[in-house]
Amino acid sequence: DAGITQSPRHKVTETGTPVTLRCHQTENHRYMYWYRQDPGHGLRLIHYSYGVKDTDKGEVSDGYSVSRSKTEDFLLTLESATSSQTSVYFCAISGQDTGELFFGEGSRLTVL
C-alpha cells in the first residue's frame, strides 16, 4: 500500500468554523491532490500541488485553500466551513504525470 495518511478520518464541525485536513505521505512523490466525493458527482479535484510551495486550483476550489511546506505534507483548509462542504475528502499522490494516483482512505467531514 502507498504510504498515505489522512487526518482526521472523521470530523463534525459547525458552520463558520475553520477546518484543516492533513495529508501525509512517505513515498516522496512530487504530486499531491485533494478531491472531494459526493453522491452523484463522483470525484472532483479541489486543489493540487506539483512541488513544495507549488499549488494550483482544481475544478471546485472556491472556499478552500491549501499549503505544502514540505514534500510529505499537503494541508487543505476550509477557512469558514459551510454545509455545502459536507463531503468525503480524499488525498491522492502520484510520482509521475500519468494519472496513476494512489488515494488515502478519506476524511469524512460533516458541517452542521
Next chain:
Amino acid sequence: GQQLNQSPQSMFIQEGEDVSMNCTSSSIFNTWLWYKQDPGEGPVLLIALYKAGELTSNGRLTAQFGITRKDSFLNISASIPSDVGIYFCAGQPDRYSGAGSYQLTFGKGTKLSVIP
C-alpha cells in the same frame, strides 16, 4: 470542463456472471484508467491504458482503450463477492504534459452488487 459518461450507474449480478461497463466522452483522451473503490476506502487503481486499441488484463479484469480515444471498456469475468464496489473510469487528455495529473477527469462510477 470535460465530462465522462459512465454506464451503467449500477448493476446487480449473480456470482459467476461476467460484467461489462463502459465510459464515453465527447473529448479525446490519451490515457484511460480504471479504479475500484470499496466501501469506506479510497479508490485503488486497477488498470491503466495508454494507447488507442490497447487491451490490458489484470487477473479476471480486462480493459480496452477505444480506437476513437473517446471511450473505454472494463470487463470482469466470473464475478465473485469481493468484486462488490464502485468502479470509476478516468481519462487524461495529455500524458507527460508537464501540467500534472490535475487534468484527470473521473466518471461518476458504476456500483456493482454481486448476489451469491
